Amino acid sequence: MTSIAFIGLGHMGAPMAANLVKSGVMVKVFDLVPEAMKSLTDVGALAAKSACGAASGADVVITMLPAGKHVRALYLGEGSSDKGLLDVLAAGTLLIDCSTIDAQSAKHVAEVAASKGFEFVDAPVSGGTAGAAAGTLTFICGGSDSGFEQASKVLSHMGANILHAGGPGAGQVAKICNNMLLSVLMIATSESLQMGIDHGLDPKVLSEIMKVSSGGNWTLDKYNPCPDVMESVPSSNGYQGGFMVDLMVKDLGLSQEAALLTNSCTPMGALARSLYVNHARQGNGTRDFSSIFEQFSNIQ
Amino acid sequence: MTSIAFIGLGHMGAPMAANLVKSGVMVKVFDLVPEAMKSLTDVGALAAKSACGAASGADVVITMLPAGKHVRALYLGEGSSDKGLLDVLAAGTLLIDCSTIDAQSAKHVAEVAASKGFEFVDAPVSGGTAGAAAGTLTFICGGSDSGFEQASKVLSHMGANILHAGGPGAGQVAKICNNMLLSVLMIATSESLQMGIDHGLDPKVLSEIMKVSSGGNWTLDKYNPCPDVMESVPSSNGYQGGFMVDLMVKDLGLSQEAALLTNSCTPMGALARSLYVNHARQGNGTRDFSSIFEQFSNIQ
Amino acid sequence: MTSIAFIGLGHMGAPMAANLVKSGVMVKVFDLVPEAMKSLTDVGALAAKSACGAASGADVVITMLPAGKHVRALYLGEGSSDKGLLDVLAAGTLLIDCSTIDAQSAKHVAEVAASKGFEFVDAPVSGGTAGAAAGTLTFICGGSDSGFEQASKVLSHMGANILHAGGPGAGQVAKICNNMLLSVLMIATSESLQMGIDHGLDPKVLSEIMKVSSGGNWTLDKYNPCPDVMESVPSSNGYQGGFMVDLMVKDLGLSQEAALLTNSCTPMGALARSLYVNHARQGNGTRDFSSIFEQFSNIQ
């Protein structure tokens, strides 16, 4: 039986780890926040006293951390008083980082890991907290074919789609390409719906029309930003829950960082970042990202 | 048996009228261009010597014209030496305008038509020349319920989806909302794909990933702008055919005109218009609108 | 001695007319708002009972109205139950329209005026209410050389700069080109200053540096948007007074209308319109247009 270490039990990590526990494998968890730990031990996970303690002896290590510097600190020991996991773990341990971080950090950790005999897979997720709880996340993976194959088996307990984007770091690149695109879909759908409303159209009817026409996109299918068009989405619930504006701002920052590296031209993505940063700065950081709709609808 | 007048046999009108002929109804056509007329009489349509000649005695009049001023000239006689159709035709004739024009003109003609006892339906199309030829167009209609019901029967010979957006003019509004959104989808998908390519990803793999993720949209499903990702789309055929840049520029102009009328805020749509106008001014006006991809990919 | 009719006594028109009165000419005024009339008769203007009554017998007619439709209604009688001034006044009366309106209307009225023997000069103003009160406005004129020459003498009592942009309508075009540019200067200066502040720079020091460098522009010289950098500007007075956001939105609407007519590509101007419409929709319509600075500075 496989034993898995899960490090990082935030809004996403906690429900993901809980699904792993439910799948029947032994899960040892660690987080700096005691309450986060308790929520997992309550459902059957074992508690470790440190990240290293969780990882030692595990067959698979899964990490879900906020940013590239945390991932480099944990695996490489960069800027940390502790040794990195790569200096401590037994070679052969499968390493899966589900954090959304910059591709450069992911590539760098993967290279060091490979040089020490580890498979390292970057596997950022898509699908939000609802998908994490339901076990229907999408994982977008970067790494070798064999690494991806091994990781898929583990990730299948937490997600519905496990995709292979390419070599080390490719998971991160594909994730931010996707989320940059998503941010534009959300804004453009919002402004189109509101323009229709301004001209007297019913947003439900207009949504149905665009959904089956060439304007069709994920936000119309699953996540309509206009209140009361769809049930059970954040826009019909005061923009609570879902995927926070602050997280979209983070992903758009990563996308623009990536664009600078390769001198890529992303006018829509750059504008989306400006609009989301502005939205966050107006106090909407913890609301769902579909609340950008209000930037177009609010009339004083 | 219904007799139908079809006026305006351009790139879209001609194949649409041909499908009507194939459906078995009697179709009388008119266009100022003799070659356009011939292509229809070759397949069985009757030729008229004038728009009025085509329309006289028809049960249904369908028009497919370039702009609002042509529609107003034909139906109302505005700025024309001829009488308008509304002053000539028998009340009760069903009038269907499939042109993509400004909503104000559509509403105005519909009002005058109603005052004289006609049903007038604005029914702009979506789907391009390929859809026109295949009879798989989407019609987005504005008008009364009864007008829509009657028009649906006729339009079903030329399209696969007949949608009712609302009252008079609503078809035009919904169409430009949709096409504004589409233009943004196309650009944002292009820049996201190219950013992935710039970072070493395979555009086919990245397209597959985004298609099933939250970046999913019509352009990834049906019309990938990156050459050689999909077969049988303009991007894999030198950006020939499909929906011309100049037509997208026209629709984006209509969308911005509409935004000005209602003081709507459409930052993405406005940027899309700028990028498409720029693209057209660089000599790409007659290429397919997915050729905007080259604005992001070309490296000298 | 010249007698002048002044029609339209709003925030701009009233102080302009008052300066004319002070210059010693006889001024007959009209406005629909009695209080506006009283403010002028208090300083020595004569009151007329109608626009036509003010204009009859005047050597010069000056109009300051909200939009093109009002100008067309007054001069041409379009959509009005009254005859147009052009059908009533003695040929030879000099007509000066200081309104900011669409160039098409200005050109059209000028053409009709010319056909009836009038010189018509479009002379929109720049400089805000402060400039109107101080008599330091800039007039940007369109019309014939002789029309401009005559108009200049009159306008010199109300402004410091009388500029000739070209033939009929050119004043309006130049005005909206200028104001489109101004809106971008204001936003770009705001975001640059705030980025400096975000990095710890003193906005006064940064303003001084950019003012003498290649970032130098009118807003840094005369109208710094960052509070407490300059004295006696709206930003140091809670963004009261000055040039209202709603008026900038109006001018940006005219600029985008003009861009659509000629298929011009104005990405910065289009983005500026979106940002100002958004700002207005958030309840800032009556504040000074430099308050857009808060869109970049506000942190919750």
Added chain:
Amino acid sequence: MTSIAFIGLGHMGAPMAANLVKSGVMVKVFDLVPEAMKSLTDVGALAAKSACGAASGADVVITMLPAGKHVRALYLGEGSSDKGLLDVLAAGTLLIDCSTIDAQSAKHVAEVAASKGFEFVDAPVSGGTAGAAAGTLTFICGGSDSGFEQASKVLSHMGANILHAGGPGAGQVAKICNNMLLSVLMIATSESLQMGIDHGLDPKVLSEIMKVSSGGNWTLDKYNPCPDVMESVPSSNGYQGGFMVDLMVKDLGLSQEAALLTNSCTPMGALARSLYVNHARQGNGTRDFSSIFEQFSNIQ
């Protein structure tokens, strides 16, 4: 008599060093390119065999390098097989870095320098190659008051304006704030002029009008982007010379990097970067940055 080391003799560095030589001080130079060295020894500079050789014994070291990594390599030895200058030079040597680099690198080198007893001043320049040749550059400095005071004396031989933006790194921040603003001024002025031209206005007349109105900005005063409006500017010389598009792309990259660090919202700057990257990718990288005008004027 002061002896100065000048390291980095590119398009900007070479004429700057030449002006130092002309001022009468002893200048020892180093560059990796022999031709660059020769152009300076021809006018009286002494040649060194290495950067370190130039700097040893100098009272002042001036560097003009392409990017932050080169500055860190030279001063700190980062990623280099040589020791850093800070480990070699006598404490007390005044260090002036005129490169345009990221503010973080500038701050970091300044901190290490301070810890070892050096004054380090970041002094990026503005004014282009023409300003470098004429000795009329603007230096925007970051550093202590005493460091700035000492540096000013040296820089005055190469520039007309020596400005103090704040502490370490502030010169770099102010420079990229300014250049981000400049890029927007250039684009917005271009699109406004072209819109005027599209409506029949004379760009010379329109330029004169906007120059004295609220659209006034540096590009209208010194660097009109429309051909044949001003003499002796790149736009009247096929966009040769001046400040290259590729350098503007570099500065806009630095500005967006800075915006990401502080979560600043810079919609105009972000759009300007997209438009300039696009312009560069179309083969205009080595032309003057005012050639962006052609993006708005070209009609096929």
